[in-house]
Amino acid sequence: MIRLNRVSKAFRQGTLRVAVLSDLSCTIREGDLVTIQGVSGSGKSTLLHLIGALERPDSGSILIGDQDISTYDNRQAAVFRRDSVGIIFQFYNLIPTLTAWENVAMALDIMNGGIPKDYTRVDTVLEQVGLASHAHAFPQELSGGQQQRVAIARGLVKHPAVLLADEPTGNLDEAMSDQVMDLMVRINEEQGTTVLVVTHDPSVAERGRTRLKLHHGVLTPVP
């Protein structure tokens, strides 16, 4: 369960202070697949960043399970992101000098140093995203869709409670977008992972079981 309680966030642009989210509250059920739609500047990425502990709210609380991540310091936030959340970006953000296998394995490798890692899990998730045969390819040798699937595998390999995706199809053509969203839906259904996708693309937003729209800092359900 993800619960946002009266969350506010503003940014400073020059001398102006621009409120992006004001007293926003919402609840996301465990195992749900939620899409949040909104135009550029609506605050949907900020919302995702807050849930991913990339930023702290100016006020309000964010509960992931029973933990209030809005009070985390930088170190606690890093541990939270490392152990509990998978994050997927529009531009994949793979490390170009690591192969697909290594990019995925990195997420395991950075977890608690003393714990023995099960690297067979890397092969499993690459199999799940359909890239077992490209495991040793470098990112630039893969298509955009394949790179995004590597990014998804990287987010999944550590069994996160929540998978956050920021415009995951924003850089892909329609066919590739469909493949990626199919994968998200399958992961949500088969593994019960809570998936939260923010997008400006209505066709992607339609794939959510719960669909929300963010407009002027207010989150409203889409029927």
Next chain:
Amino acid sequence: MVTIVAIGVSVTIGLYAAMDSLNHTLDTVYREGELADLEIRFLAEDRQNVPEVRDIDGVEEVETRLIMPGYITLASGRRLPTLVYFLPDEWPQRVNPIRPIDGDSFSPDSSSWCLAERSLAAYHGVRKGDSLRVQVGYKAYEFHVSGVAFSPEYLMSASTGNFLVPEKGALAVVYTSQNQFSQNMGFELVSSISFRFQKGADAVILRKKLESRLSERLQILEVIPKREQFSYRWLSLDLEAYAGFIPVLIVIFGIVGIFATFITFTRMILSNRRGIGTFMALGYDFRHLAFAYLTGGVILACLAFGLGLFISFPLRDLFMSAYAQAIGLYQMYPVMPVRRVLLGGALSFVTVGGAVAISLRYLSTLTPLRALRPVQNGGKRRFSGNLKMGRGFAVTYALRNLVRHSGLSGATVFCIALSLAAVMAYFIALTSLDRTVEGFFRGYPWDLIVDFHTNLWPEDVEELAANQPIDAWEVRVKGHVTFTSEAGEYDSTLIGVPASAALILPPHRIGTQPPDCQKGEVVLETVLARNLRVEPGDGLTLRSGQQTRHVRVVGICAGISGHTSFSRIDYARDVLDIGETSSILIAKASADVEPEDLADRLMQEPDVAYITVQSNIVGSFKALLEEFWVILRIATALSIMVALVFIITTLLLSVMERRDEFATMKVMGVSQGRIGAILITEAMVQMVLGILVALPISIWIAFYLAHSMSSLWFDVHLQPSLANYLVVAIPAIVLSPLSVLPSYRYLVSLDLTDTIRNRNQE
């Protein structure tokens, strides 16, 4: 980049200015100290019998004195060789004046007072008010020390007579009134005349006239023009060697500066590709863009020059004081010649200008479309498969990144290698010099060299040796001669060596060794041969007293005096006209006696003037090298600093380019510790690779340095040791993690969401 170029500028200006300051100090002290232009020493004679020379044109001042060798018995029981200068009544002296620096001068009437030369105070603790007992021959003089004095003749710490090596405190010098001696003798005895010439006088012609006039009534023993005066000659030779070391440093810092500037500007152009493409699309051509970068280059060159000039002042003072302390100079006159400042400025502008020009070649190849097209800079097949995740993501990522930016990494490694190789080479060269010198002295079985007051007949030498615990002994003769070739006239100390000599011989270089010389043949020391521009087989004119002979050079030997020549002993006796007498005894002590103890016993003999003990001369040479070790330690710190600054610069550039990758890692939860580990791995790998590349380069540079030293002193055989490398490598490796601090701070302060947003806007 500015710091790296500035260090090169500061080293160039600082080292040359230090050398100029030392030369200026030498000139100033000798000029203000009114050092004699010429000194002629002769067998002591009644002053009444010394020919008048003031009437010779060009002679400005004349000063006579009596110099007598003796010894002082130190509190430890050791006997310290001592020269007593009996000075005329006029005070202050007109040539080589003695200046009290503590206490007072003595009155000519106060015959029991003396001034102690400053080495006696500095190294043996003699102070104003002390009593000194000086044994001269059979007579003991009791003095009260009226003060401590400085004389330009002893600018350097007093030295031994047989090797051009200053030995701190090895010789005591005491100045007293001539009345001391004349009262005992009933007449005024003198043994030295010093001259100061009028400005513009021809020193060579004057010298000939003076020698000719004085030899009418005096038996001349030695003629010492200013350039042959011990401290003047030693400092000149030493500074020549010192100057030989500087160009290597300038070349290395210049290359490193060019690389640093080239990398900086190339990265600037690469990171501004899109901006450049936009300007080109708007109609700006290469000349406009090149002008903009060149303007930036000029500003950076000015900054580097300004910073370098600022640093060069303390650097000059540091080198100068280290040198002065090592050799015992107590007075310094620092200068900052304009030509050295201009040289530093030229280095800055040539380095930056050259590097910017090379960088602009890439800019000239850009078209608007090419500039605007994104650059693919990612993984490559060539490094897949070898690096596995098993060693940890941080190490894998760090190593892969170095391979990805192979050009930048290679340049960084090369520059680190160059800056470290330079100091490694100096360590190798100095260690080799140290070992070569020690090997030479230890390679022969001699323990002592004993100089006599006056030449002794064979039976006297035999008697002296027979009464001492000596296992083996040989004699030499020594005297002043002058060689003339087309290159000019040069003074030399001619040493006659017996055919059977085995206790010590000069280090052989080319041709015949002295014992194998025939009549009319001489072996010259390298520097003397170089000055005379002669090689084995060439002829020379040799002058001794009023006699002139034609001799042939048959060999060249190494040495550190720069003016010694050798021949067979019988020929040398003939040349010097000294019959069968000998000037020097070389001895090997019996197994049951320490050489120092034997030296003490021999010092009691009235005929013995001075003793050189092998272990002391080796120790003195090692102490002298200390000046270079001090300078080298400073240079090591600078070189490591350059290497670190280079890593700081390139790592920061590389990290800024990989900002998104690090942001992704932080988003994924990679700890700051792991990010630090990535950076430290990259820095340390580059440093270690730099050190490995530095090893062969350092040998190559060391060969050059050894060659430079060989041309002045000994043939230096390279004998690198592990310590030569470790003394540079260990601090460099230990300090290399510090070079990641700027990059680490940059990454720690990275705003994740801003970075991600900017990435998404690209």
